[in-house]
Amino acid sequence: xxxxxxxxxxxxxxxxxxxxxxxxxxxxxxxxxxxxxxxxxxxxxxxxxxxxxxxxxxxxxxxxxxxxxxxxxxxxxxxxxxxxxxxxxxxxxxxxxxxxxxxxxxxxxxxxxxxxxxxxxxxxxxxxxxxxxxxxxxxxxxxxxxxxxxxxxxxxxxxxxxxxxxxxxxxxxxxxxxxxxxxxxxxxxxxxxxxxxxxxxxxxxxxxxxxxxxxxxxxxxxxxxxxxxxxxxxxxxxxxxxxxxxxxxxxxxxxxxxxxxx
Amino acid sequence: xxxxxxxxxxxxxxxxxxxxxxxxxxxxxxxxxxxxxxxxxxxxxxxxxxxxxxxxxxxxxxxxxxxxxxxxxxxxxxxxxxxxxxxxxxxxxxxxxxxxxxxxxxxxxxxxxxxxxxxxxxxxxxxxxxxxxxxxxxxxxxxxxxxxxxxxxxxxxxxxxxxxxxxxxxxxxxxxxxxxxxxxxxxxxxxxxxxxxxxxxxxxxxxxxxxxxxxxxxxxxxxxxxxxxxxxxxxxxxxxxxxxxxxxxxxxxxxxxxxxxxxxxxxxxxxxxxxxxxxxxxxxxxxxxxxxxxxxxxxxxxxxxxxxxxxxxxxxxxx
Ligand SMILES: Nc1ncnc2c1ncn2[C@@H]1O[C@H](COP(=O)(O)OP(=O)(O)OP(=O)(O)O)[C@@H](O)[C@H]1O
Ligand SMILES: [Mg+2]
Numbered sequence: 001x002x003x004x005x006x007x008x009x010x011x012x013x014x015x016x017x018x019x020x021x022x023x024x025x026x027x028x029x030x031x032x033x034x035x036x037x038x039x040x041x042x043x044x045x046x047x048x049x050x051x052x053x054x055x056x057x058x059x060x061x062x063x064x065x066x067x068x069x070x071x072x073x074x075x076x077x078x079x080x081x082x083x084x085x086x087x088x089x090x091x092x093x094x095x096x097x098x099x100x101x102x103x104x105x106x107x108x109x110x111x112x113x114x115x116x117x118x119x120x121x122x123x124x125x126x127x128x129x130x131x132x133x134x135x136x137x138x139x140x141x142x143x144x145x146x147x148x149x150x151x152x153x154x155x156x157x158x159x160x161x162x163x164x165x166x167x168x169x170x171x172x173x174x175x176x177x178x179x180x181x182x183x184x185x186x187x188x189x190x191x192x193x194x195x196x197x198x199x200x201x202x203x204x205x206x207x208x209x210x211x212x213x214x215x216x217x218x219x220x221x222x223x224x225x226x227x228x229x230x231x232x233x234x235x236x237x238x239x240x241x242x243x244x245x246x247x248x249x250x251x252x253x254x255x256x257x258x259x260x261x262x
Numbered sequence: 263x264x265x266x267x268x269x270x271x272x273x274x275x276x277x278x279x280x281x282x283x284x285x286x287x288x289x290x291x292x293x294x295x296x297x298x299x300x301x302x303x304x305x306x307x308x309x310x311x312x313x314x315x316x317x318x319x320x321x322x323x324x325x326x327x328x329x330x331x332x333x334x335x336x337x338x339x340x341x342x343x344x345x346x347x348x349x350x351x352x353x354x355x356x357x358x359x360x361x362x363x364x365x366x367x368x369x370x371x372x373x374x375x376x377x378x379x380x381x382x383x384x385x386x387x388x389x390x391x392x393x394x395x396x397x398x399x400x401x402x403x404x405x406x407x408x409x410x411x412x413x414x415x416x417x418x419x420x421x422x423x424x425x426x427x428x429x430x431x432x433x434x435x436x437x438x439x440x441x442x443x444x445x446x447x448x449x450x451x452x453x454x455x456x457x458x459x460x461x462x463x464x465x466x467x468x469x470x471x472x473x474x475x476x477x478x479x480x481x482x483x484x485x486x487x488x489x490x491x492x493x494x495x496x497x498x499x500x501x502x503x504x505x506x507x508x509x510x511x512x513x514x515x516x517x518x519x520x521x522x523x524x525x526x527x528x529x530x531x532x533x534x535x536x537x538x539x540x541x542x543x544x545x546x547x548x549x550x551x552x553x554x555x556x557x558x559x560x561x562x563x564x565x566x567x568x569x570x571x572x573x574x575x576x577x578x579x580x581x
Contacts, residue, residue, distance in 0.1 A: 010368045018365040026353035029394060098349030098410065101313045103338040104366045260317050 012105045019112020023086070024119060038124040041075025045128055049135070061136055068137045069225055070218045072128050073153055074189065076121055081181035083117045083161045087168030088177050091259070106256050107249075110169075114161045121157050125150060141227035149221040152237065156217050159241035162248035169255040188214045213240035264327040266291045266418050266449035267312065271321035274307050274473075281307040282318070283473030289451055289466075294444055296460030296481075297453040298562070299470040305453035306346050308470070309422045312451065313343045325418055342416030342448075346423050348407045352396030356387050356406050359395055363413045381409040385439065401432030408439060412448075419443060421452040425459060437462055458556050461485065469562060477566050488557040488565045493527040493535040498548040506547060510538050529554065 053063030090096050167180040192214030216237040223230040267289035274282040281304045289295040310316040314334040323330045328337045364374035382391045385405040425433040460467045461481040468478040507518040510527040514534045519526045529535045535554050
């Protein structure tokens with residue numbers, strides 16, 4: 001056997017890309033899974049629009065035009081815990097023991113998972129957004145508005161995914177990962193303006209809704225899609241995203257280190 | 263000159279369980295240490311500490327002179343690990359698994375592909391290169407797992423129960439692969455529950471039980487303690503036991519013990535067994551069966567501690 005030494009050391013981002021490619025390789029080996037990634041958001045969009053839309057706004061077309069984008073985004077959120085669940089499974093596997101005993105960046109092992117999931121989210125957003133367009137949704141903000149909104153949604157999901165990374169690293173069971181997700185996302189959704197206008201909420205909740213990151217996200221994408229300047233909500237949203245990354249990435253790395261002491 | 267592996271007073275507790283309770287081990291460069299122990303002895307915990315996956319509570323562990331806690335990063339650069347449970351991505355093909363490891367270790371894409379092809383060839387997996395690792399047989403998966411551990415040739419290789427669950431043919435194949443790696447200069451620490459495996463591969467054996475090393479030495483020394491292989495003769499009629507024992511003692515001068523339905527003759531080598539069996543055939547005593555039994559881990563334990571391995575006694579209670 002030839003003696004194998006590689007003097008090159010690929011950077012953290014390259015390692016992360018290798019890990020992301022590994023998580024996506026199962027798609028290449030089994031392309032049918034591509035359908036799984038958009039089924040839930042698609043069904044949510046169709047059922048809410050057709051079954052509830054008419055009652056809420058007269059015609060489902062009006063409802064789609066008003067609430068379509070946030071419903072698509074809500075549907076996508078259901079895929080966020082997948083990051084935590086997949087990571088949890090990874091960490092239980094012998095594969096991650098091997099990787100952890102290799103000279104590979106811890107951050108790369110975690111961010112590879114997040115990156116792969118972002119590709120899946122982007123794919124789901126493309127498909128479900130396309131269906132909304134086919135159903136008649138039109139963005140006044142045009143292509144640029146849509147692209148900006150897509151970027152904002154993915155940025156939000158990227159940041160939120162890191163909370164799931166922490167959940168996957170610290171949970172004792174798969175159920176616990178799920179519980180974390182519901183505990184985090186449910187109150188956030190229902191105290192935001194994703195589906196309802198802020199004036200309809202009781203006083204104290206109105207205040208919660210004002211500072212809620214989901215409100216910032218909903219209002220930002222509404223403005224961008226309408227072709228308006230998003231203003232303060234965009235700043236609030238960027239602040240939330242930066243904050244989530246600044247908190248959850250170091251906490252996740254610490255949790256990874258702690259696993260070694262146990 | 264330091265040893266490849268040096269462990270002093272290693273302690274690791276999980277709650278009340280002291281998985282490692284003051285373990286000392288020394289492995290000279292280029293040699294093979296077999297860590298022999300029953301279920302729950304602490305084998306995996308020891309391997310995990312040495313491969314930087316678990317932090318010890320007390321004591322010190324050095325690999326290639328590097329402290330596994332303080333210099334974990336440098337240790338990882340120079341070791342390979344085949345854990346008790348396959349360290350593979352079951353959704354990826356055999357080739358993809360090896361390419362991924364090579365890429366993570368810094369190889370360019372063509373270099374990674376070339377290295378994967380080399381290893382698939384060497385570990386006799388070319389025919390399965392394009393199949394998902396999850397579909398591999400136990401023996402193939404073990405070989406792929408081992409291949410993944412030597413993608414960049416490690417100076418020290420840890421193998422945690424490399425052949426548990428394999429049939430004799432796969433086991434022999436894997437032993438050959440390990441011998442090749444050793445011949446190239448790799449230092450190996452392997453854990454096993456089989457005395458025979460340690461005997462086949464290791465230059466030295468450490469027997470561990472409940473987190474302690476209870477005996478260590480060359481395989482021959484250990485086997486001497488236990489008493490080597492035993493020829494068991496099982497006659498058709500129980501009355502033939504005593505004459506059989508007498509005959510065996512006469513042929514090779516051994517001290518045959520009588521067991522339930524069998525005469526147990528300690529033999530030094532296969533030739534003695536053959537001589538006895540030939541003599542038995544001449545005298546016309548009918549046998550149900552005969553065979554040479556290598557000493558088992560259980561017998562090592564009985565000899566060393568006076569009690570059987572815990573897993574066996576549990577099994578006996580259950581039976
Ligand atoms: N992560 C853990 N948490 C709690 N207890 C543990 C943990 N890992 C090991 N133990 C305990 O430590 C002891 C030693 O376990 P270890 O896995 O090292 O044994 P082993 O010799 O590898 O056994 P086996 O032959 O079954 O693989 C056992 O009693 C086990 O239950
Ligand atoms: Mg074990």
